[in-house]
Structure formats: structure tokens, C-alpha cells
Amino acid sequence: MRHSILRNILRGASALLIAAAVLVPALAVGARSASAAASVPVSGRSSFDDVASEAEAFRAELALNQEDVKAAPDDGEYFPHLWPVRFSESGYVSSEFGNRLDPVTEEKTEFHAGIDLADKPNSKIYAAAAGTVTEAEDYGGYGLTILIDHGNGYETRYSHCSNLLVSEGDTVVQGQIIATMGATGRATGVHCDFRVYLDGTAIDPMTVLDPPERG
Ligand SMILES: [Zn+2]
DSSP states (O other): OHHHHHHHHHHHHHHHHHHHHHHHHHHHHHHHHHHHHHSSOOOHHHHHHHHHHHHHHHHHHHHHHHHHHHHOGGGSTTSOOSOSSEEOTTOEEEEOSEEEEOTTTOOEEEEEOSEEEEOSTTOEEEOSSOEEEEEEEEOGGGOEEEEEEOSSSEEEEEEEEEEEOSOTTOEEOTTOEEEEEBOOSSOSSSEEEEEEEETTEEEOGGGTOOSOEEO
């Protein structure tokens, strides 16, 4: 969601640059002909060349700006926006990011630093973005866990897996199957606890993920 907003802002900026590329040379022509009329005649040829080179400069700047849009990290394969599971008809988000209520006392208890994605046992788990596997091991209460460093301040973590299909040091592409869903560690049911870290701090994965995929 956040990255589509950014994309729209960048699109808006491109539109402004296009408008500027059209308007500024036009204004320059207007200003030049006004001053030419008031004082010494200016060669039409050289003022045309000036305007043409200004337009060329704007066009070059616009092209650079479009490169920036393409290279925006939010759109890249290293940005963790891919859903780490493809929900079957019985899959769902069983716990969201933030404070959760104790089911008995209904009081706020622990802070949940990720989202829980519940589905059938051994459902495939996909790398949300490309990167390097920095941990692939049994993490006590979190069970079999994968941590991927995306090299841009983002890391993603996948816990309670039934099987780990990559090893520490492996490079993975976005969408690569890295594990299968289980209930290892402290888990009441089959699910993947999915976390996103930005510069070491857990953020709400829903702020970076695309809409969920099914099937
Ligand atoms: Zn969880």
C-alpha cells in the first residue's frame, strides 16, 4: 500500500516535470520576445537554440526521474512486499501485529511483533523478497525459523516451520519456497509467524505487504 502511494507521488512529480518542460521554454520565449521588442533585436536563431537546449535539459532530467521511479526500493525485488504464503480456502490471518488480548481475561498482554498466518500443515512459505539467509535454525519458542537479510535495512523472519528448505548463507530470490508451515516451538496450531524488521525494529508487515494471495 505504502509503495503504491509513493509510486503515485513519483508519477505526480513526473507529470509536473513534463508540464515544466513544456511551460518553461514557452515562458522563456515570451520573455525574450518582450525584451527584444523593447530594446535590441535578438537573433531568432540563437534564442531558438537556447530554448531547444533548455528543453533538452528538461528532457534529460525527466528521463533521470523516470529511472528513479524504476529503481525505487519499494518496487524492487528486495522490498518485502510479496505475501509469504498463498492461502488455501482455509487459510487466514490468525493474529495481527500489535497488542493482543488475553482470550480469558480480555486484557492486553504481550506485544505481537509480527502477523500469524494460519493454513494447512506443510503449506509452502515463500521469501517475501530476495536476499541472503542469515539464520535457518531451531529458535526455541519460535521453532524452526528462517531469517532473511534483504540488504537494504529490511529483514524478514518466518517461524514455527515444519521444514527448512534453505540454509544459512544461501541467497534466495523473491518468491522462492524457503520452508513449509508447521507448529514447531511454542505454537497452538499450524501457522507461520511472519515478521518484518526495518533497521532492526519490527514493523507491521501489513504496511509493506501487497494484498494477500490465494490459491
Ligand atoms: Zn506470531
